[in-house]
Amino acid sequence: MAIRALTLNKVRTALTMLGIVIGITSVIVLVSAGQGAQSLIVDQIKGVGSNLLFIIPGGSKKGQFSPAASSQGILITSLNEQDVKAMRNPILAPDVEYVNPGVRGQFAVGFRNQDMQVAVAGEDHTYAKVHSLEFGTGDWFNKNAEDGFEQVAVLGSQVKEDLFGAQDAIGQIIKINKLSFRVVGVMKPKGVGVMGVDQDGQVTIPVTTAQKVLLGINYYNLVQVQVKDENSLVAAQDQITKILRNNHRITDPNKDDFTIRTQKDIVSLLGTITSALTLFLGAIAGISLVVGGIGIMNIMLVSVTERTREIGLRKAIGAQRSDILLQFLLEAVTLTILGGIIGIVFGYLGSFIIAHFGNWSPTVPLSAIALAFGGSAIFGLVFGIYPAYKASKLDPIQALRYE
Numbered sequence: 125m126a127i128r129a130l131t132l133n134k135v136r137t138a139l140t141m142l143g144i145v146i147g148i149t150s151v152i153v154l155v156s157a158g159q160g161a162q163s164l165i166v167d168q169i170k171g172v173g174s175n176l177l178f179i180i181p182g183g184s185k186k187g188q189f190s191p192a193a194s195s196q197g198i199l200i201t202s203l204n205e206q207d208v209k210a211m212r213n214p215i216l217a218p219d220v221e222y223v224n225p226g227v228r229g230q231f232a233v234g235f236r237n238q239d240m241q242v243a244v245a246g247e248d249h250t251y252a253k254v255h256s257l258e259f260g261t262g263d264w265f266n267k268n269a270e271d272g273f274e275q276v277a278v279l280g281s282q283v284k285e286d287l288f289g290a291q292d293a294i295g296q297i298i299k300i301n302k303l304s305f306r307v308v309g310v311m312k313p314k315g316v317g318v319m320g321v322d323q324d325g326q327v328t329i330p331v332t333t334a335q336k337v338l339l340g341i342n343y344y345n346l347v348q349v350q351v352k353d354e355n356s357l358v359a360a361q362d363q364i365t366k367i368l369r370n371n372h373r374i375t376d377p378n379k380d381d382f383t384i385r386t387q388k389d390i391v392s393l394l395g396t397i398t399s400a401l402t403l404f405l406g407a408i409a410g411i412s413l414v415v416g417g418i419g420i421m422n423i424m425l426v427s428v429t430e431r432t433r434e435i436g437l438r439k440a441i442g443a444q445r446s447d448i449l450l451q452f453l454l455e456a457v458t459l460t461i462l463g464g465i466i467g468i469v470f471g472y473l474g475s476f477i478i479a480h481f482g483n484w485s486p487t488v489p490l491s492a493i494a495l496a497f498g499g500s501a502i503f504g505l506v507f508g509i510y511p512a513y514k515a516s517k518l519d520p521i522q523a524l525r526y527e
Contacts, residue, residue: 126454129427140423141463143416144503148467148496149474150412155492156475158402164315164484175221175354176254177361178385179203179347179368201343202372202381210367211349217363219356224248224348227334227341231301233327235287242283243326244300246334254350260284262294262309269308270330273337278309282324298327301338305329315483357386406492410499416463417503424456424511432518439520449516456508457501464497471496 130137181200203225210216211223226247233242251257252264265276277298284293293307305327314323335341351360361384368374368382428435435448472488479486 125451126458129455130458136423137459140420141459141466143419144413144460144463145416145467145470147410147413147416148464148499149470150408151406151410151496151499152468152471152488152492153474153478154405154408155402156471156486156488157478158399158405159489160475160479160484160487163487175351175357176387177349177351177357177364178387179349179364180383180385181343181345181381182383183380200381201341203344203347204342207368207371208344208347210371211347211364216367217360219351219360219363220349221352222248222250222254222350224251224254224350225331225344226251226346226348227331227339227343228345229334229339231338232299233283233287234299235296238287239299240286243321244334244338245321245326245328246331246338247328248331251328251348254348257314258312260310260312261292262307265308265330270332273333274330275303275305275333275337276308276329277305278311278328279307280311280322280324280326280328281313282322283327284310300327300329303337361386406495413496413499413503417460417507420456420459420503421507421511424452424508425514427455428452428511428515431515433524435515435518436520436522436524439518440524445516448518449512452512452515453505453508456512457505460503461497461501464501468493468497 181202205225208223208225211220214220224247226245228246229244230241231244232239233244234240249265249267249270257264260281262278264278265274268274269276277300279287279293287293287298288296293310296307297304298307299305311323329338331344349360349364351357364384365380369377369380372381374380438448471493475488476486
């Protein structure tokens with residue numbers, strides 16, 4: 125009976141279901157996209173290696189995941205060459221394998237008539253080895269280039285595409301802040317790396333050149349340390365902490381002017397952030413479910429008014445209030461369940477489409493499907509109760525005389 129009543133007004137039924145379909149599709153697609161993006165970012169960071177430490181200038185005193193002072197826009201110059209040399213000392217830090225000091229900046233990068241603002245990173249000659257970087261053409265700069273302050277550059281895949289297109293970039297001269305640099309390598313697409321850096325959209329030069337020629341500084345923005353194995357992380361962290369406190373004459377641990385993060389810390393932090401973002405996106409999509417539920421209530425109220433004589437006739441031949449209540453309630457629930465099924469199908473397809481363009485594995489969590497489908501049924505009950513109750517309260521004599 126409920127299905128027959130809904131098919132009598134096919135267009136109105138379809139438009140009523142549309143709100144629920146859109147709401148459920150949105151919930152599934154956004155939750156799926158959030159989880160897919162989270163998996164992509166975490167996998168990329170884990171791909172760098174699990175035996176890395178990140179030393180950031182500036183203390184962090186409010187907990188494990190509180191940001192260092194330098195990440196809040198405060199200029200901290202506490203990490204220097206003396207610290208790096210001490211960390212490379214096998215006597216002081218026997219569990220340390222490689223030390224990669226780095227600096228960052230934003231500069232105008234140009235080639236012929238092309239010019240754009242690009243992130244420029246100064247890195248150590250061992251950085252490519254530590255991070256297992258792959259190159260489309262060319263290679264990383266060597267120690268001689270670093271020691272000689274050579275003006276050479278390695279391009280991210282997107283920068284190369286923007287500046288050179290299909291043209292070979294190796295050996296070409298680009299301008300960084302109006303200074304000439306020779307391109308020696310082009311990286312394969314890498315995506316977002318540690319600390320949220322888009323490696324495809326940056327230019328990398330020797331750290332010494334970045335410090336002395338480009339920036340005119342003698343400190344580092346970040347030092348990355350690769351330890352000998354994952355089991356040595358805690359020992360290496362203690363060794364580096366001792367070195368830095370000794371170099372910086374720090375006796376009170378609460379006054380550290382540096383912060384050390386592990387790969388696990390960064391993955392946990394990003395996981396917390398992306399999970400909160402996914403929840404936020406799901407909540408936004410849930411608003412459309414509420415709107416769809418209100419639409420169902422409005423249409424059911426109109427339906428009660430249109431079918432007043434029918435209700436009066438049913439009551440006149442013996443229908444109870446509970447029969448009328450159940451009839452209209454079933455119509456509302458049928459609307460939402462049908463809309464829910466269609467929304468799940470569209471949400472599933474939409475998740476695969478977004479995953480294809482987002483370059484991550486399609487993930488459609490069963491929890492999102494269960495939440496969306498269960499939510500649609502609940503909304504059908506909640507927003508169908510009032511119209512059904514109103515229909516069941518009609519007086520049969522007045523209903524039969526209703527025009």
